[in-house]
Amino acid sequence: MAPTSDGEDDFARGEALEPPRRVLLVCLGNTCRSPMAAALLSDLASRTPGLDGLRVESAGTDVRRVRPASPGAVQAMAARGLGLDGHESRGVTREILSGVDLVLAMETAHRRAIERRFPESGVPVRTLGEVAGLAGRDVDVADPHGTSDEAYRSCAARIEELLRRALPSLAKGVA
Numbered sequence: 001m002a003p004t005s006d007g008e009d010d011f012a013r014g015e016a017l018e019p020p021r022r023v024l025l026v027c028l029g030n031t032c033r034s035p036m037a038a039a040l041l042s043d044l045a046s047r048t049p050g051l052d053g054l055r056v057e058s059a060g061t062d063v064r065r066v067r068p069a070s071p072g073a074v075q076a077m078a079a080r081g082l083g084l085d086g087h088e089s090r091g092v093t094r095e096i097l098s099g100v101d102l103v104l105a106m107e108t109a110h111r112r113a114i115e116r117r118f119p120e121s122g123v124p125v126r127t128l129g130e131v132a133g134l135a136g137r138d139v140d141v142a143d144p145h146g147t148s149d150e151a152y153r154s155c156a157a158r159i160e161e162l163l164r165r166a167l168p169s170l171a172k173g174v175a
Contacts, residue, residue, distance in 0.1 A: 019051055020054065022054070022056075023055070023056050023102045023103075023170075024057050024059060024097070024100045024103045024104070025056065025057070025058045025104050025106070026103055026104070027060055027107070027141075028060055028062050028107075029089060029145065030060030030063050030091070031067050031068070031087075031089050031145070032069070032073045032145050032152070033073075033106045033141055033143060033144070033155060034058035034060060035058050035073055035089075036076060036156050037058065037104070037128065037159045039077050039082040040077075040163055041163050042054070043080075044160075044163055045167075050171040051171050054170075057096070057100070059090050059093075060090070060092065061113040063090055065089075066088050068088060068089075069084035072147070073152055073156075076149075076152040076153050076156040077156065079156075092114055092117075094118060094121070097121040097123050098121070101123070102123065102125075102126070103123055103124065103126070104128045104131060104166075105127050106127070106141040106143075107141065111125050128141060128162045128166060129162055131162075133169075134162075141162070
């Protein structure tokens with residue numbers, strides 16, 4: 001899925017491709033949104049034809065030290081029967097990008113940060129909202145860090161909604 005000579009990748013042109021085999025979900029600190037999104041996508045993909053073998057990982061654009069998933073994220077996932085036990089935050093690296101087929105960012109700012117820091121990666125980077133068919137400011141998933149448990153539950157619900165909307169595109173290989 002590397003860019004072609006015209007600078008566009010197959011995803012940007014909307015061409016049918018093989019479904020991705022390894023997706024990286026990205027937020028800022030990799031303690032809230034991206035670990036929740038990874039847990040949710042892993043669960044949904046396991047029940048979606050064409051995506052049942054999908055490997056899902058997460059990372060952050062600004063990880064300064066290793067941390068577990070935030071308590072609010074852990075609780076929001078536990079309410080859905082999913083666990084974040086053993087999660088440790090990590091930053092996006094060239095090595096991580098070299099093995100993924102697609103990066104789904106939680107915000108436009110995260111997408112831009114990856115494209116700016118790793119222009120040579122050739123990996124398509126989209127916001128989850130874009131792949132779900134949204135545009136403008138609607139593509140961003142608000143950060144619940146430092147807020148209430150209700151904000152984490154709302155964030156998890158939004159991520160799940162966007163993932164459900166994005167699944168058909170992912171299964172077709174068009175994002």
